[in-house]
Amino acid sequence: MGEHHVPLQIDENNNVTKVGHDMGGSYEIKEAVQLELFPNDIYEDCILCGEKTTTLKTTHVDFRTGYIEGAGQLCRECYMKGSSEGREHISIPKHYIKTYSNDMELGAKIRQFYYENY
Numbered sequence: 002m003g004e005h006h007v008p009l010q011i012d013e014n015n016n017v018t019k020v021g022h023d024m025g026g027s028y029e030i031k032e033a034v035q036l037e038l039f040p041n042d043i044y045e046d047c048i049l050c051g052e053k054t055t056t057l058k059t060t061h062v063d064f065r066t067g068y069i070e071g072a073g074q075l076c077r078e079c080y081m082k083g084s085s086e087g088r089e090h091i092s093i094p095k096h097y098i099k100t101y102s103n104d105m106e107l108g109a110k111i112r113q114f115y116y117e118n119y
């Protein structure tokens with residue numbers, strides 16, 4: 002015996018309205034059943050443009066493309082936009098902003114932090 006295929010009639014809202022053939026026992030569905038044909042929330046959103054990416058939320062970060070550590074997932078388009086240099090970031094301690102109120106001093110501290118840590 003092969004597989005049995007049962008045709009589904011699906012309306013524009015992805016509701017299944019009918020199951021089976023017209024001839025031979027079809028079943029009209031009285032209450033709308035939401036059928037998630039293409040569930041969208043299993044994919045990451047792009048942190049830049051907000052579009053759905055093709056990266057599954059369940060994919061480990063080590064196996065992702067376009068994942069920016071400390072920031073999140075980029076879609077392919079956003080990832081390809083920047084040069085590799087444009088995608089490089091550094092993180093500075095948050096307190097630097099308040100601790101060094103003088104912009105020149107802040108700049109010097111950030112530069113120092115960069116050379117010490119990167």
Ligand SMILES: [Zn+2]
Pocket residue numbers: 047048049050051052075076077078079080
């Ligand atoms: Zn994007």
